[in-house]
Amino acid sequence: MADQTENRPVDAPTFALTAVVLFVAISAATLALTGIGLVSALVAVGICRFFGRPHLAFALLAVAAALLAFSLSQTPYPSVWMIAFPAYWATLRHGTFPAVTALIWLDPTELPFDRLALIAVGMIAGGAFELVAHGRRNSRLTLLLRNGGTPPVRRAPIAYICAWLAQRMPASLRRNYTLIGSHLAIGFWLWFSDADANHHVGISGSTGKGKTVVVANFVEASIRRCQPSVFVDGKGDEEFAERVRKFAKGQGRPVYIFNTLNLQNSCAYNPLAYGDYTAKADRIMKLREWTEPHYESLAKAFLQTAFKVLEFENRPVDLVQLSDVLSVNALLRIVGRRGFSDPKRQALVREINEHAAAEKSAIDGLRADIRFLTNSSLGVLFDTERARREGRQVLNLADARREGAAVYFVLPPLMFQNAAKVIGQLVINDLKAVATSSRSIWKLFFDEFSVFSSANVLNLINMGRTFGVCGVLSTQSLADFDAGAPELGSAFGRQVRASINTFICFQTNDPDDADTLSRWAGTSSGIELTAQMQGDRFTGQASARATRQFRAHPDDLKALPKGRAYVFNKNNGTAALIAVRKGAI
Template sequence: LLGIEKGSGKPVIITDREVNQHELVVGTTGSGKTTTVANFAESATQRELACLAIDGKGDPDLAEKARILAEKHGRTYKQFSMHWPSCRYDPLAHGGITELKDKLLYLTEWSEPHYEALAGRYLQFVFRVFERAGICAIIATQSLSDIEAAAGKAVVNQIIDNCNVFTIHRQNSPESAEILAGIIGTREGVEVTRQVQSVAGIVLETGLGSVRQVREYVVHPDEVKNLKTGEAIVVRKLTGEVLRVKVRKC
């Protein structure tokens, strides 16, 4: 249960089958993104499913929320961190010589487009493995531009292509809001114009005008920019549904 649909009050449930085809959650700081992710984590812990959360920013609030959820449902919780209390993990404890070499090699940042393209292909392979193994991948970020800055445009495109559910919280950047509105899609619309003229300072219609078909956003970028905390646009690509949702607090 993600939340309730605004207007109808109907519960919005994201199924395991949908999440198995992967989900992207985007939202600026304070928009409710962490609460959305926590709902999926709670669902997993309630049903005794394994849940692995990887936070590149090392947000202590997210780690604490995960710990509380695990304790609430009697699940084992382990945390690996470079900055906070942590379990121990030696990434070089296992693997052959070639594998260990690769682990160290890929600690280095590469600026060549060739390696960016490789990363995109590897990511697509990972998504396919997850899907076939029944593993659900939920990617959460403040904006797509953050991923592009860190990993390149190819990786952003791979994520968009391989996710079938999008949960979109508020975006402050006009560019980010427009990109996400474009991902949601457009529909046929009608644009009506009317000709006017000023007579003695009074604006009057002349009776002339035009009507033409246009493509318009299903969700306008301004709506994305004006979402309140805890509100989200949920897009189901498989069914074509676009829902305005109030996310539940867990």
């Protein structure tokens, strides 16, 4: 038994804690001599609590030790130690306590090095107290009493100040970064880089929790830096579109609002302005699902010939004009206006006539789809010639990208259920074509993703990154991703999530979504503590084992209040809980 006692290893934590307690006790006795030291200790504790960084006490201890060494080197025997006790006793004997005592308490001596010594001692005591308190808050006993739950977030005062400042500073204060919020606990600002945005962003959460607010920060930064951006709004928020318009105008930036709810204040849109005749034909073919490959091939060949004729004649084309020329006779009239002596015209006539048999079998349905839009109440939005006559803006996505313009599409599915989806597909197909025109940053925002999601969006996200496309997909539920391509089932949603490197998660009501997002964010190493209890007391027997813990537990995602979000960034492996910035839009 004696050998076992002698060979017992030193309990380092207990030894360190005892030394700290003794040091604090001695410091407290010293502080009884003067109020300067007490004030210094309170200031040290206040600094650590204000910044929410208990380990800041180590820096304060180092500074205090240096100050104390300096003061003692100047006055080896500070007079304050000899003055304070007699002064206190004299005030008590003469009945001048507490008035005179207060003066002595705050300024016991006029020697500056004595004050410096007392301030240093106070800082040491305050720093030591904060370290002991922090250790107690995170002790094994505290973790056991918490029963493995997530500790409550303690917001430092600096966090409130940083959140207030974040709302009043530009979202684009740092070049190539967007300010989207501040860390909830300690207030550090969270700047999101364009490089991370180029790896795409997913925003998920229930309605009314702040998804549009965080998107507004991205839009604000893009407008301030004159970066081109396109916002495809699948819920039809006209009020937010108007806020974007006013902000862009206030910044002197070009802006286009395609508003299906307010035709008078909407620009016209030409989804066929960019690309050659093959690209344009492919764009229109994607508007519908083809069940017969034979008819799909016939329609594709006819469309390509139609666009070839229009390009040969140098005729600008939009949807309204296209719907009028999708017939053999119409195309022959266009080619024959200048005669048929030109060999190229003769070749076009032969090509047109080859499609005569396919016109009724393959083109009628496609022509009906186009005329569904052009003959509807929304047809005026696609008539570019009429818009020019009336002096209204005409949107060409390729030109808008070169201008660094902000583009906003208002597509309300509640009012135009079928039209919103068709227009959404037109926009997606146009975005795909224009994406290859440049490699500069181009931010694309898709709100209520399920309204217009399809395999085309996935192609745009997967392949557009090389050409500067930064996709931001906003949805209430991860199930909305699957709704875009029902023929692919859940595989489509998994492919979309695999293309996204950053998720911004607001309150999630669906338990399955919470579990999926927690798994997607990953885990970190931790310690799991268990203890044996008898009644309401610990028996003293406990165990600990290394585990992997969620960076954000599913229950935490389900309990997030409004304006709070987790930001999971796969590029740098971080998971941050933030207070979302409310910007200028």
